[in-house]
Amino acid sequence: MNMVVACLLFGVVSSTEPLAWNNSTGYPVENEKFELFHISQIEHNYNMSLHARLERDEKRIKTLAQVLIGEPNILLVNTTVEQGEMLGTLEYIVRIGVGTPPAYQFLAIDTGSDLPWVQCQPCSKCYYQVNPIYDPKKSSTYEEISCESTKCQLLGKQHSCKDHQCRYNVGYGDGSSSKGVIALENFTFGNAIISNIAFGCGHKNKGHFLNFGGILGLGRGDLSFTGQLRGSTRGIFSYCLVNAGSTTSGWLRMGEEAIPARAAWAPLMYNPRTDPSFYYVGLSGIMVGQMKVPIPDQVFQLSSAGKGGVVIDTGTVISRFPKAAYDVFRDTFIAQTKHLPRAKGISLLDTCYNLTTMPSAVFPNVSLHFTGGPILILTNNNVLIKVEGVDV
Numbered sequence: 082m083n084m085v086v087a088c089l090l091f092g093v094v095s096s097t098e099p100l101a102w103n104n105s106t107g108y109p110v111e112n113e114k115f116e117l118f119h120i121s122q123i124e125h126n127y128n129m130s131l132h133a134r135l136e137r138d139e140k141r142i143k144t145l146a147q148v149l150i151g152e153p154n155i156l157l158v159n160t161t162v163e164q165g166e167m168l169g170t171l172e173y174i175v176r177i178g179v180g181t182p183p184a185y186q187f188l189a190i191d192t193g194s195d196l197p198w199v200q201c202q203p204c205s206k207c208y209y210q211v212n213p214i215y216d217p218k219k220s221s222t223y224e225e226i227s228c229e230s231t232k233c234q235l236l237g238k239q240h241s242c243k244d245h246q247c248r249y250n251v252g253y254g255d256g257s258s259s260k261g262v263i264a265l266e267n268f269t270f271g272n273a274i275i276s277n278i279a280f281g282c283g284h285k286n287k288g289h290f291l292n293f294g295g296i297l298g299l300g301r302g303d304l305s306f307t308g309q310l311r312g313s314t315r316g317i318f319s320y321c322l323v324n325a326g327s328t329t330s331g332w333l334r335m336g337e338e339a340i341p342a343r344a345a346w347a348p349l350m351y352n353p354r355t356d357p358s359f360y361y362v363g364l365s366g367i368m369v370g371q372m373k374v375p376i377p378d379q380v381f382q383l384s385s386a387g388k389g390g391v392v393i394d395t396g397t398v399i400s401r402f403p404k405a406a407y408d409v410f411r412d413t414f415i416a417q418t419k420h421l422p423r424a425k426g427i428s429l430l431d432t433c434y435n436l437t438t439m440p441s442a443v444f445p446n447v448s449l450h451f452t453g454g455p456i457l458i459l460t461n462n463n464v465l466i467k468v469e470g471v472d473v
């Protein structure tokens with residue numbers, strides 16, 4: 082069997098855990114789990130689209146890079162930027178019922194944005210999705226909010242008013258976007274109902290090959306799904322994105338009990354100059370095997386002018402370093418894998434190995450050292466992907 086391995090951070094999750102909810106509060110019972118799916122589980126052409134997927138990831142990262150490195154006042158959310166048509170590679174999805182009775186939708190989880198939205202009938206423009214598109218007319222609990230309401234005002238520049246209706250317009254920098262009205266709805270997870278969630282009812286949406294019904298924004302702002310639940314969960318949530326090919330489950334949890342017993346802590350940092358939905362962490366160093374990658378300290382630092390820094394984004398598949406860090410990181414990795422035959426790069430992945438003759442080769446671990454002490458060890462499954470359609 083021929084096999085080529087390339088570098089990609091990737092994971093597949095599924096769950097058969099039963100769900101339990103607090104019916105009296107309408108909020109998730111602490112420590113309960115939402116099922117998290119991987120996009121490949123609902124997308125028939127998933128294997129075929131690796132290249133397209135990599136390109137989408139590239140587009141998303143270009144916008145992020147603009148935000149992090151370039152003009153600090155450019156927001157990720159800006160619909161006037163028309164560079165492409167795709168929403169980036171949002172790979173992890175949760176299944177949620179919208180409305181009463183619940184219309185089940187797959188929503189991508191995104192820690193890089195706030196407003197939750199779903200495609201909404203009547204569509205003046207909708208892309209293909211696997212489930213029927215949510216229709217507010219068929220829901221007895223759909224309720225539009227007025228333009229004067231606090232939640233509408235939280236949208237800032239992303240909202241406009243017409244006949245007191247709160248209209249929104251969010252874009253993702255790569256040209257994909259959702260436009261519609263802000264409403265309140267009841268969202269159903271398992272057999273519990275979460276009431277009064279403000280969301281975007283998107284009548285005009287742009288984005289190709291998405292297949293899911295919208296986005297569950299888990300960003301740091303007040304309008305994200307987790308931000309709106311702050312009163313009951315203090316905004317605490319945790320998720321588990323398991324390795325590709327793993328048979329164990331992934332999950333999304335909310336509330337204080339979501340904190341794992343042996344959690345390691347790294348402080349989150351604020352950057353008032355950029356999008357308030359980003360979760361910034363401090364990255365103090367990278368190791369490949371036993372070797373510290375010689376990267377100058379300032380490469381990952383968030384400057385007082387609001388430039389640089391490191392954000393955690395579930396919507397991006399491939400972790401990115403600034404070139405100054407990536408080049409030395411890659412060279413350090415290659416130096417420790419000299420005995421393994423290389424293969425030609427694939428798309429944006431430039432470090433590939435031909436494992437035809439060495440199917441069980443062992444690669445060095447990569448560890449990320451965060452400010453405050455925690456170390457995240459990434460094993461082979463977290464730093465390499467078997468590329469389909471080449472030799473495997």
Ligand SMILES: *[C@@H]1O[C@H](CO)[C@@H](O)[C@H](O)[C@H]1NC(C)=O
Pocket residue numbers: 103104105106110111
């Ligand atoms: C449901 O929520 C109420 C109010 O917060 C709390 O008193 C009760 O213990 C919760 N029930 C469960 C099963 O968690």
Ligand SMILES: *[C@@H]1O[C@H](CO)[C@@H](O)[C@H](O)[C@H]1NC(C)=O
Pocket residue numbers: 101102103104272
């Ligand atoms: C919540 O309600 C559902 C059905 O409405 C029921 O099956 C479930 O047992 C209830 N959960 C609790 C904790 O009471």
Ligand SMILES: *[C@@H]1O[C@H](CO)[C@@H](O)[C@H](O)[C@H]1NC(C)=O
Pocket residue numbers: 125128469
């Ligand atoms: C996609 O790839 C997986 C993993 O290699 C394989 O099990 C599955 O059969 C492939 N699906 C299609 C439709 O080719």
Ligand SMILES: *[C@@H]1O[C@H](CO)[C@@H](O)[C@H](O)[C@H]1NC(C)=O
Pocket residue numbers: 155159160161162238
């Ligand atoms: C989008 O960004 C461009 C330039 O980056 C700016 O001129 C424009 O006003 C922005 N649009 C919105 C709606 O913020």
Ligand SMILES: *[C@@H]1O[C@H](CO)[C@@H](O)[C@H](O)[C@H]1NC(C)=O
Pocket residue numbers: 107222223224265266267274275276277278
């Ligand atoms: C949602 O359900 C609750 C009861 O669980 C109800 O009081 C509320 O009016 C419903 N509608 C909205 C828009 O939240």
Ligand SMILES: *[C@@H]1O[C@H](CO)[C@@H](O)[C@H](O)[C@H]1NC(C)=O
Pocket residue numbers: 083085423424425435436437438471472
């Ligand atoms: C991998 O190596 C084998 C021989 O060892 C060769 O036949 C094959 O073409 C190589 N594949 C790639 C993608 O380099």
Ligand SMILES: *[C@@H]1O[C@H](CO)[C@@H](O)[C@H](O)[C@H]1NC(C)=O
Pocket residue numbers: 443444445446458460
């Ligand atoms: C990588 O880390 C795992 C888990 O900590 C460990 O079991 C394994 O031996 C490490 N591999 C190498 C090559 O050091």
